[in-house]
Amino acid sequence: xxxxxxxxxxxxxxxxxxxxxxxxxxxxxxxxxxxxxxxxxxxxxxxxxxxxxxxxxxxxxxxxxxxxxxxxxxxxxxxxxxxxxxxxxxxxxxxxxxxxxxxxxxxxxxxxxxxxxxxxxxxxxxxxxxxxxxxxxxxxxxxxxxxxxxxxxxxxxxxxxxxxxxxxxxxxxxxxxxxxxxxxxxxxxxxxxxxxxxxxxxxxxxxxxxxxxxxxxxxxxxxxxxxxxxxxxxxxxxxxxxxxxxxxxxxxxxxxxxx
Amino acid sequence: xxxxxxxxxxxxxxxxxxxxxxxxxxxxxxxxxxxxxxxxxxxxxxxxxxxxxxxxxxxxxxxxxxxxxxxxxxxxxxxxxxxxxxxxxxxxxxxxxxxxxxxxxxxxxxxxxxxxxxxxxxxxxxxxxxxxxxxxxxxxxxxxxxxxxxxxxxxxxxxxxxxxxxxxxxxxxxxxxxxxxxxxxxxxxxxxxxxxxxxxxxxxxxxxxxxxxxxxxxxxxxxxxxxxxxxxxxxxxxxxxxxxxxxx
Numbered sequence: 001x002x003x004x005x006x007x008x009x010x011x012x013x014x015x016x017x018x019x020x021x022x023x024x025x026x027x028x029x030x031x032x033x034x035x036x037x038x039x040x041x042x043x044x045x046x047x048x049x050x051x052x053x054x055x056x057x058x059x060x061x062x063x064x065x066x067x068x069x070x071x072x073x074x075x076x077x078x079x080x081x082x083x084x085x086x087x088x089x090x091x092x093x094x095x096x097x098x099x100x101x102x103x104x105x106x107x108x109x110x111x112x113x114x115x116x117x118x119x120x121x122x123x124x125x126x127x128x129x130x131x132x133x134x135x136x137x138x139x140x141x142x143x144x145x146x147x148x149x150x151x152x153x154x155x156x157x158x159x160x161x162x163x164x165x166x167x168x169x170x171x172x173x174x175x176x177x178x179x180x181x182x183x184x185x186x187x188x189x190x191x192x193x194x195x196x197x198x199x200x201x202x203x204x205x206x207x208x209x210x211x212x213x214x215x216x217x218x219x220x221x222x223x224x225x226x227x228x229x230x231x232x233x234x235x236x237x238x239x240x241x242x243x244x245x246x247x248x249x250x251x252x253x254x255x256x257x258x259x
Numbered sequence: 260x261x262x263x264x265x266x267x268x269x270x271x272x273x274x275x276x277x278x279x280x281x282x283x284x285x286x287x288x289x290x291x292x293x294x295x296x297x298x299x300x301x302x303x304x305x306x307x308x309x310x311x312x313x314x315x316x317x318x319x320x321x322x323x324x325x326x327x328x329x330x331x332x333x334x335x336x337x338x339x340x341x342x343x344x345x346x347x348x349x350x351x352x353x354x355x356x357x358x359x360x361x362x363x364x365x366x367x368x369x370x371x372x373x374x375x376x377x378x379x380x381x382x383x384x385x386x387x388x389x390x391x392x393x394x395x396x397x398x399x400x401x402x403x404x405x406x407x408x409x410x411x412x413x414x415x416x417x418x419x420x421x422x423x424x425x426x427x428x429x430x431x432x433x434x435x436x437x438x439x440x441x442x443x444x445x446x447x448x449x450x451x452x453x454x455x456x457x458x459x460x461x462x463x464x465x466x467x468x469x470x471x472x473x474x475x476x477x478x479x480x481x482x483x484x485x486x487x488x489x490x491x492x493x494x495x496x497x498x499x500x501x502x503x504x505x506x507x
Contacts, residue, residue, distance in 0.1 A: 039362060124346075131309055132344035136358045136408075137333045 027219050031149050034142045045147040052113050052148070052214070053155030057162065059112055060105045064163035067100050068092060068170025076179050088179065089186045090193035092171035097198045098258075101164040103250050106209030109156055110242040114217040117148055118238035121221025122231035130222070145218035149211060156210025157203040164202060201257045208253060209246050216242040260285050261306060261416070261448065266315035267472075268301055275301045277472030278315070283465075285320075288442050288449040290459045290480070292494060293469035294503060299452040302469065303418055306450070307336065319416075334363065337409035337447075341421040343401040345393040345408070352389035355379060355407045364412050378407040382437055399430035406434070410441055417442065419451040423458050435461035456495055459483075468494060470503065 075091045121144055124130050133140045168190060175181040216238045224234035261283040268276040275298040283289040291299050304310040306317055308324060317324045324332060345354050355375035359366045366374070376386045382403040393401055402422065409417055422438060423431035435458050442449045442462070451462050459466060460480065467477040468491050476488045483495060493501030 041361075127342055128340045128344040129346055131304075132338070132340055132346070134309060135307060135333060135336055135338040137330050137362050138357075 023223075024215070024219055027145075027222075028215055030141055031145050031215065031218070034139075034146045035150060039142070041143055041147050044143060045151055048148045048151035049155055051116075052109070052152050052210075053158060056109050056112055056155070056159055059108050060159045060163045061166045063104050063108050064096070064101060064167035065170040067104055068096055068167030068172075069174040071095055071100065071167075072171040072174040072179065076175075085179075086189075088175055088181065089171070089189035092175075093168050093190045093194045094198055096167035096171070097164045097194065097202045099202075099250075099254075101167055102160045102202045102205035102209060103246065105160045105163045105206060106156065106213065106246045106250075107243055109152070109159065109210065110213045110216075110239055110246060113152060114213045114220075114238040114242040115235050117214060117217025118221040118224070118235045119231055121145075121218060122224030122234040125222060125224050126226055126231060140222065145214075145222070148218055149214040152210035152214035153207050154210070156213070157206035160203055160206035161199075164199065197257075201253075204257075205250060205253050208249050212245045212249060213242045216245065260320060261450070262316075262318045263302070263306070264316045264318075266302070266305055266312045266317060268298070268305060268310060268312050275472055276305070276312070279469070279472070279474055281467055281474055281477065283448060283450055285448050286446050287464045288439075288451070288462055289465045289467060290451045290453060290463035291467050291469055292453065292456075292459060293475075294494070295454075297469045298472050299469055300420060303420060303450060303452055307338070307418065308332070330363065334412070335415045336418065337412065337414035337416070338418040339402070339405050339409045339420065339422055341424055343393070343398075343405040345401055345405055347393050349392075350389065351379070351391050351393065351396070351404050352376065354393065354404060355411050357408060358412045374411065375407070378411050379404070381410070381441070382407045383433070399426055399433070402426065402430075402434055403437070406437060406441070410445065413445065414447060416448045416450070417445075419449065419453075419462075421453055421455075422451065423453065423455045428457075431455065431457060432461075438462050456497075459495075 071092050072088055075088045075095075076085055079085045079087055079091075121130075124144070130140045130144075133143060172183070172186050172190070175186050176183045220234040220238040220241070224230050263279050263281040266276050266279040267274070279298070279302055281289075281302075291302065293299050301310055305312045306324065308329065311325070319332070319335075346357070349357070352372050352375040353360070355378050356371040358364050359371040359374055360368070372389070376389055379386070379389060384400065384403055384407070388396065388400065388404075393404065396404065406422075419438060422434050426434065438449070438451070439462055441447075449462070451458065453459060463480040465477065466480050466483050468475045468488075470490050476486060476491045478486065483491065486492070489502050492498075493503050
């Protein structure tokens with residue numbers, strides 16, 4: 001009996017994980033299906049777009065700036081081992097647009113947005129505001145989740161595009177001022193090596209990450225437990241699951257796009 | 260008329276409702292009393308469809324509440340929640356006019372605001388509160404705003420969940436009188452759940468007492484004091500000794 005108990009615990013954990021994945025998949029399906037069915041709530045969508053897109057710009061921009069700069073230093077130091085310092089502009093540009101822009105941008109949005117969505121909707125749940133929505137003939141999923149998920153799916157690629165530009169600029173600034181690159185040559189190298197698919201693939205990743213971040217925020221908020229502890233747990237779960245899903249989706253999309 | 264027949268509901272091993280039978284005639288005010296955890300809120304949520312009963316039927320004017328057009332069904336209802344449940348990201352008037360700015364009952368913004376201010380006036384609040392946020396109001400004012408929201412679309416049925424919880428006795432009296440006046444003047448069917456005996460006497464035409472997941476006693480409010488049912492007597496007099504265990 002005692003020999004089997006760790007196996008039983010493992011089985012319970014696996015079943016619990018699969019059940020959670022199933023519930024999330026059903027929730028995602030419902031959100032997507034409601035995207036195409038009226039009524040729509042344009043005011044809530046615009047509000048979410050400003051909250052998720054506009055107010056995330058500083059944090060995404062700063063992350064990209066420092067990442068671009070650090071990347072230039074690393075590539076320069078690594079490249080020096082086999083006299084390939086000249087690849088700095090191309091590697092910074094490709095690294096930022098394909099991987100670091102979308103992944104780090106997505107993670108920063110997950111930290112900022114998934115937590116705030118989960119806390120807001122979770123608090124609405126424990127203070128009966130979601131029940132109040134139902135009694136006011138408003139579908140909470142349509143009113144709360146759909147505008148936020150749509151806004152994040154559209155806003156995060158734009159944030160990624162801005163982050164890519166700022167990251168490349170960070171690499172350029174370090175390249176020119178610290179590593180003695182010629183400014184014009186650095187920029188020319190960046191433009192020559194960068195292909196449009198490098199940028200587009202990163203933007204598609206950004207849209208997928210935005211969708212996942214808002215979906216996790218809404219899902220955990222709407223399934224929040226009671227009281228302050230319940231909302232706290234929902235917020236934590238939203239950020240953790242959004243971050244893990246970003247990494248998983250990043251691998252799958254990279255495999256799909258580049259292998 | 261709202262009619263519940265043999266309604267049961269369990270949450271895991273917790274059997275909250277064990278066969279509730281209750282009739283609320285059209286235009287009457289029914290108050291459901293009972294100790295904490297006896298299933299009063301679950302009963303109310305079952306009628307609204309917020310909780311799905313495990314068995315039994317709930318009908319509104321002869322129609323099963325779980326079937327038919329849900330929006331049309333909910334459009335007949337107004338509800339005052341225990342904590343107010345006001346949307347804290349919206350101004351007071353937007354809360355009151357929520358139903359009037361969306362869906363089938365949508366009206367132009369100016370008209371919706373005008374109706375909201377009129378409803379606020381009806382619950383004793385001036386137009387100066389219309390542009391405040393709920394967090395800027397006292398508990399009593401929030402309850403009144405919530406009451407104004409419940410009556411904004413002139414519903415035929417209004418539910419009140421613990422309308423006086425957390426209020427001082429004077430404000431409780433004000434809310435009780437408001438509820439009685441509004442229900443009478445609108446001719447609405449009302450269902451209230453409360454522990455507060457002053458609410459029961461002020462609001463009720465009929466009273467039902469829930470205990471152990473069933474309706475223990477029901478009758479006109481005038482008969483409540485005269486009943487010999489020991490459960491009702493213990494509850495309305497607030498005695499620690501009696502058939503209802505004080506430690507639950």
